[in-house]
Amino acid sequence: MEPRPETILIIEDEAPIADIVAYHLEKAGFRVRVAADGATGLARAAEDGVDLVILDLMLPELDGLDVLRRLRNVRNVPVIIVSARDAEADKVVGLELGADDYVTKPFSARELIARVRAQLRRAKAPAQEASRLQVFDLVIDLKAVAVTKKGRPVALTPREFDVLVELARHRGQVLSREQLLGRVWGYGFVGDVRTVDVTVRRLREKVEDDPGAPRIVLTRRGVGYFIPKDEGPGP
Template identity: 45%
Template sequence: MKEIRVLVVDDEAQIQRFLKPALTASNYEVLSAETGHEALRLAATQAPDIVMLDLGLPDMDGKEVLRGIRQFSQIPVIILSARDREAEKIAALDLGADDYVEKPFSIGELMARVRTALRHVSHSAAEKTRVEIEGLVVDTLKRTVTKRGIPVKLTPKEYDLLVVLVRHSGRVITHGQILSQVWGPAHKDDTQYLRVFIGQLRAKIEDDPTAPKIIMTEPGVGYRLTEPEAD
């Protein structure tokens, strides 16, 4: 079985020292870069399967590294982000990052995000048409939604919103991405409008809309649908 190759791009020595043994112990091959130029060189020549990318690099903005990678590859990119860089997280996600993990982070959380991102790559060629989460079943082929076997009546826009979340399940998707995909680019800044629809959707699919377990809020960034249950 091929060893998964991870490129870690971060100029903080303690992050590199923390991540390399943890990733190696999980049977990942680790490549390291401390600058944006080195990251682009390794991404282009060493064919990593996934990239962990810090936004604050010494020679160039991490978003420029992401932009460069996206010119030749669609490999998953997980942003390693400081809490005070909310706008940069959103910009990176809109540029094509797959997810982000806030510093300081636990290795367990990071590994979970890595597994999710890699699963999305393996499933991209054959997208699932049926997912189940917390008793909710969404069948995009039949265009049906049920909760513990009972049909859930959704408006066309509520259904479209749910499908967008399902297609990105397990990963964060920004307000702007959701609004653009469901209502069109002209509405990408209508975040209050989106909150209303998320509230309506939660009222129909969550056991307790005040303590959601299916549609999770990523404060200031967007939403994340809980990872579907395994078949």
């Protein structure tokens, strides 16, 4: 039996854009669904059959950032924002809220499909591992893509989870912002390394007892971030 094609949900109110994106995705072998407003898109994105969401920001009923914010309370499905807003602040806000990638209009269909495939590969990778990582009072379940702290669930965005896993896998090793950006966001990501700083700050707010005095995710000034082998201030 052949595996089912991945289902991509396009949430886009401009029909010509939605139609051309759907055409190229279907040509590439994906199954496509389209929603023309934020409320309908959110309802469909919450369904288990959707493997990835392509999300516009300027939508009727419910804007794209609200869709993303609410969706992250329900599912960790990969989300690629596609927007005409190209300011760095817009990109940072979208990534902070849990978007996995940000593509500015106009864009090429070839680039978008490459980014879709990259995100789908990344989403599948943790499910292929059947192991856990223990970091002090954190337990990282790679198979379930879940984190608990002292037995209590910690709600992380996909980016926060991936950064935590990358640091945990290289415990005691300082990873530069550029390394984290390439390994987590992908080496084709076009953005500022400060995106990493924003994600680490949000991660600390969720996993540290005192985010202002972190004991788990530490900074090596001028170099990058690391998780120490022994809990406490790093060298």
